[in-house]
Amino acid sequence: MNSQTSYAPGRAELLGNHTDYNEGYVLALAVDRGTTLTGQASGDRTIRIHSRELNQDVVVDLDHLAAENVAPWSRYILGVVDQFRRHDLPVEGFSVEITSNLPLGAGLSSSASLENATVLFLSKLFGAKLDPMQMARISQKAEHDFVGVRCGLLDQIASLMSTAHHATTIDCRTNEVGHVPLDGKTSIIIANSGVKHALVGGEYNERRSDCEAAAHALGVRFLRDATTDQLKARQSELAERIYHRALHITGENERVLEGSDALRHGDLARFGQLMFESHESSRFNFENSCPELDHLVATARQTPGVYGARLSGGGFGGATINLIEKGREDEVVHALTAALPGVSCLVTEAADGALAYAASHPA
Numbered sequence: 001m002n003s004q005t006s007y008a009p010g011r012a013e014l015l016g017n018h019t020d021y022n023e024g025y026v027l028a029l030a031v032d033r034g035t036t037l038t039g040q041a042s043g044d045r046t047i048r049i050h051s052r053e054l055n056q057d058v059v060v061d062l063d064h065l066a067a068e069n070v071a072p073w074s075r076y077i078l079g080v081v082d083q084f085r086r087h088d089l090p091v092e093g094f095s096v097e098i099t100s101n102l103p104l105g106a107g108l109s110s111s112a113s114l115e116n117a118t119v120l121f122l123s124k125l126f127g128a129k130l131d132p133m134q135m136a137r138i139s140q141k142a143e144h145d146f147v148g149v150r151c152g153l154l155d156q157i158a159s160l161m162s163t164a165h166h167a168t169t170i171d172c173r174t175n176e177v178g179h180v181p182l183d184g185k186t187s188i189i190i191a192n193s194g195v196k197h198a199l200v201g202g203e204y205n206e207r208r209s210d211c212e213a214a215a216h217a218l219g220v221r222f223l224r225d226a227t228t229d230q231l232k233a234r235q236s237e238l239a240e241r242i243y244h245r246a247l248h249i250t251g252e253n254e255r256v257l258e259g260s261d262a263l264r265h266g267d268l269a270r271f272g273q274l275m276f277e278s279h280e281s282s283r284f285n286f287e288n289s290c291p292e293l294d295h296l297v298a299t300a301r302q303t304p305g306v307y308g309a310r311l312s313g314g315g316f317g318g319a320t321i322n323l324i325e326k327g328r329e330d331e332v333v334h335a336l337t338a339a340l341p342g343v344s345c346l347v348t349e350a351a352d353g354a355l356a357y358a359a360s361h362p363a
């Protein structure tokens with residue numbers, strides 16, 4: 001039987017926190033680990049999914065897909081199948097095995113990696129022709145409808161469209177994606193705090209609503225349309241919490257633009273400062289950090305060889321991203337693991353996204 005394999009990596013958010021659904025700017029990258037799907041068409045209407053890591057199976061009928069009836073981990077796959085059906089894309093029954101070397105719930109978006117791998121797998125198996133942005137949108141919509149997180153497009157785009165040795169710039173209004181070379185003298189360390197974040201339906205969606213309330217109060221469509229100066233001038237018109245949420249977003253957008261320039265000029269010191277400022281704003285304005293992440297960032301700040309560190313992704317637990325001088329990985333990993341019991345570090349370079357990876361690994 002005609003077997004197909006697909007792979008999509010996890011991502012890390014370098015700068016630009018919660019800016020994506022505010023139509024703002026993001027700097028991200030793909031990590032060198034991800035999710036692999038291997039399987040074949042079953043010739044009937046049955047979907048059989050086996051997760052090797054969880055050692056669990058889910059078997060469902062293609063014509064009766066419902067998020068509430070299936071194990072939560074399988075919703076990322078079945079949500080994509082559901083989107084294929086809603087978009088009248090070709091899809092039939094199949095059997096698939098998932099393997100992953102990406103830690104779950106560690107802020108590396110194992111979810112987008114699984115969604116994107118599913119989009120690629122189904123496209124190969126049943127012959128759908130999708131452009132990269134359509135793929136990203138299908139993954140995102142699967143997460144909205146089947147998982148219940150109203151995420152932006154950062155994770156899906158970074159996992160699909162990143163390029164090795166580069167940071168990926170995303171303008172979340174125009175969906176323009178670019179690549180800025182990351183100085184060859186850097187490494188990335190993802191420090192997983194071990195604190196599980198539960199984005200599903202919870203604080204993530206509340207932050208999104210706060211941002212929408214701020215945009216409404218300011219009379220703009222999205223916070224992308226406001227600057228920090230404009231916001232400060234109208235502080236008295238906004239409830240305090242809403243004001244601080246908005247301040248995080250306008251500040252993040254400005255930091256991403258400045259940070260992209262700093263990277264283009266090889267100014268890693270300035271870029272690192274912007275990362276620390278971003279974390280401080282998460283901690284104080286957006287309140288999506290936690291004591292463990294704050295401690296990891298404070299430790300990084302005092303560790304030689306670290307340019308910058310901040311929480312990466314949704315927050316409320318998960319991981320910090322540390323941009324460091326290449327060659328100092330062991331020292332920094334040692335400092336971070338000594339600072340917090342249970343922390344685990346992953347050293348990565350900016351890797352190829354799923355599309356570049358597929359192009360260099362033809363089936």
Ligand code: GLA
Pocket residue numbers: 013016017018019020021109151152153154155313314315
């Ligand atoms: C999660 C979401 C993304 C983005 C980040 C925060 O990873 O899935 O869309 O909003 O949080 O920047």
